[in-house]
Amino acid sequence: MVSRKSELEKYMRFLRLYLNGVFNRLDKELNPTVNIITIKRTNNILNFEILPEYHEINRDFERKSLLFQRLIVEREFEKLGDAIFFEYDKKNKMNGYYSSVAKRNDFIFFVRVGVDRSVFFSHSVLMSTKYTSLVHATIEEVMSEISQRNALVLDSMNFELFNYKETLRRSANNFIASSIDQSLVLSLFEQINNISSLYYENNASTGKIVFAQQKSIKKGHKNIDQILLLSQKVSLYNTRLIRKLLEMCKSGIALLSDGKYVYGICRIVGKFNLEREDIFHIDFLDLYEWEFIYYEKPLIKINHNEIYLPQNEVSYTTFKLRLKELFPKITSKNTNGLFLIMNKALEQKNGTMLVISTNAKSETLRLKSQGFLVQPKVITPDIVKKITSIDGAVLIDTDCICYGIGVILDGMATTNGDTSRGARYNSAIRYVETIKNNKHFSDCLAIVISEDGYVDLISKHTLNF
Numbered sequence: 001m002v003s004r005k006s007e008l009e010k011y012m013r014f015l016r017l018y019l020n021g022v023f024n025r026l027d028k029e030l031n032p033t034v035n036i037i038t039i040k041r042t043n044n045i046l047n048f049e050i051l052p053e054y055h056e057i058n059r060d061f062e063r064k065s066l067l068f069q070r071l072i073v074e075r076e077f078e079k080l081g082d083a084i085f086f087e088y089d090k091k092n093k094m095n096g097y098y099s100s101v102a103k104r105n106d107f108i109f110f111v112r113v114g115v116d117r118s119v120f121f122s123h124s125v126l127m128s129t130k131y132t133s134l135v136h137a138t139i140e141e142v143m144s145e146i147s148q149r150n151a152l153v154l155d156s157m158n159f160e161l162f163n164y165k166e167t168l169r170r171s172a173n174n175f176i177a178s179s180i181d182q183s184l185v186l187s188l189f190e191q192i193n194n195i196s197s198l199y200y201e202n203n204a205s206t207g208k209i210v211f212a213q214q215k216s217i218k219k220g221h222k223n224i225d226q227i228l229l230l231s232q233k234v235s236l237y238n239t240r241l242i243r244k245l246l247e248m249c250k251s252g253i254a255l256l257s258d259g260k261y262v263y264g265i266c267r268i269v270g271k272f273n274l275e276r277e278d279i280f281h282i283d284f285l286d287l288y289e290w291e292f293i294y295y296e297k298p299l300i301k302i303n304h305n306e307i308y309l310p311q312n313e314v315s316y317t318t319f320k321l322r323l324k325e326l327f328p329k330i331t332s333k334n335t336n337g338l339f340l341i342m343n344k345a346l347e348q349k350n351g352t353m354l355v356i357s358t359n360a361k362s363e364t365l366r367l368k369s370q371g372f373l374v375q376p377k378v379i380t381p382d383i384v385k386k387i388t389s390i391d392g393a394v395l396i397d398t399d400c401i402c403y404g405i406g407v408i409l410d411g412m413a414t415t416n417g418d419t420s421r422g423a424r425y426n427s428a429i430r431y432v433e434t435i436k437n438n439k440h441f442s443d444c445l446a447i448v449i450s451e452d453g454y455v456d457l458i459s460k461h462t463l464n465f
Contacts, residue, residue: 004107005038007153008038009051009052012034012035012051014162015111015113015146016034019032019034021164022138022142022167022168025164025168025307025308025309026138026308027119029119029317030115030119030135031115031116032115033113034111034112034114035052035112035114036050036109036110036111037080037112038050038107039072039107039108039109040106040107041107042106046068046069046072048068048084050084068080068084071083077098077100077110081096082096089117094114094115094117095114095116095117096113097112097115097140097142098111099111099112099143100147100150102153103154109150110150111143111146111150113142122316123135123136125294125297125299126294127277128275128277129178129179129277130178133175133309134171134172134175134299134300135309137172137174138167140171140174141170142167142171145162149162169189172189172300173188176188176300177189179280179294179299180212180213180259181213182260188236191237191239192209192236192282193288193302195236195242195243195246195284196284196290197287197288198240199287203247204287205243205284205286205287205290206249206284206286207246207247207249207250207283207284208254208255208281208282208284209255209257209281209284210255211257211259211280211281211282212257212258212278212279214258216278217256221278221279223269223270223279224256224266224267224269225268225269226264226266227253227265229263229264233263234261234262235261235262236257236260236261246284248265249265252267253265253267254267274295277294280293280294280299281293288303288304288305289302289303318457319335319342319457320335322462323338323356325459326445326459327443334399334400338356338398340381341354341379341384341400342354344382345384345385345449347385348388348389350389351451352394352449353392353394353446353447354394354396354446355393355394355409355428355444355446355447356396356397356398356445356446357395357397357442357444358397360395360396360397360401360402360403361403363403363404364403364407367407367408370392370407370408370410371392371395371404371406372404372406373403374403374405376401376402376403377402378399378400378401378402379400379401379402387405388405392405392408392409393406393409393428395407409427409428409430409431410430410431411433411435412434422450424450428446428448428456429458431444432444432458432460436460443459443460444459445457445458446459
């Protein structure tokens with residue numbers, strides 16, 4: 001007979017695979033962890049255990065057992081989990097989420113999922129809606145699905161019913177519907193996806209749908225220019241008609257919807273009050289390809305039924321590592337500033353290149369005949385898009401001070417190039433290798449952003465010598 005503990009251990013191993021399937025699609029650096037907290041009453045004595053049994057927290061139960069027993073009596077199981085993991089979460093900078101409790105006679109268990117706290121909050125965009133991000137909506141959906149299946153484990157039933165793709169679809173639906181104040185629209189995701197799948201006169205879906213609250217449509221909204229209203233609104237379920245109407249959506253024109261119906265065509269105008277969070281839009285890019293966007297920030301990307309979280313091609317952890325390799329004394333403030341600059345440069349649709357070097361000033365002077373010198377200025381994210389709009393590199397030092405823009409880099413021929421990559425990438429390779437081999441120059445980090453948004457961090461540590 002299979003023991004209860006071995007069943008839970010099997011369940012926990014399966015949950016690990018499931019969580020990795022879900023969260024690796026969103027951000028691998030969330031690093032999900034899973035534990036099962038078990039409570040067994042024997043002769044009126046409560047025995048606690050954390051699975052896996054080798055977990056360091058198991059050593060700490062005796063000292064806090066009175067607190068734990070009180071929380072169990074009061075049925076405050078989430079508080080119990082937080083109390084158990086308080087010091088561990090503080091040390092490891094984790095956020096914990098808890099399933100509901102499964103109980104059979106004198107045995108109780110519940111599941112805890114932990115994620116990296118800083119990574120979770122790095123994705124938080126919205127403040128006034130139910131979910132702050134797709135990550136938030138996904139965690140809530142994951143815990144709901146685990147809660148539904150916990151009882152099946154105690155009944156020795158088949159619990160391998162999780163499907164991470166379906167979890168992501170439900171999470172995306174919940175997030176979109178909640179954001180546009182249509183939480184009861186259970187199939188909104190499917191409606192949008194169906195629209196994206198339709199051709200019109202051999203053309204794939206393109207165009208935009210702007211979502212606003214119904215009261216904002218009826219009374220008007222300062223950021224929505226209602227160009228033309230239909231005499232009879234059209235249900236979003238009428239996907240073929242919506243697809244036909246999308247043909248009008250060119251040059252900033254969009255369909256106007258409250259999440260249930262389309263009312264006409266409109267244009268977004270004026271300066272946004274970002275705190276209101278009351279206008280969102282769907283951009284249809286191609287067949288089965290679309291984005292859910294707030295202001296100018298994509299919140300979800302869909303490509304042929306695969307759901308992705310729009311994120312920086314380079315994580316903060318990786319970026320910091322690359323800087324520290326070259327500039328060990330760089331401050332956290334300057335690291336954060338350079339990271340923000342890189343992120344803003346990602347918005348440059350034609351791609352660009354940034355070069356970070358302690359020799360930025362002298363290098364700009366050396367290359368002045370093939371670029372533009374500027375008055376030294378601390379670069380802030382709000383001007384990055386402007387100074388990266390021309391060909392050539394932007395030269396910045398480790399204090400975020402810019403000395404040159406539109407600089408054409410030089411460098412010796414190298415075998416480290418890649419003929420499958422563009423001129424910008426290979427120019428950076430040649431330059432970095434030349435600088436690396438010249439004792440008169442300091443090391444540098446070249447950030448190459450391609451037109452498709454792909455980012456390469458090139459330094460002497462990334463070249464294949």
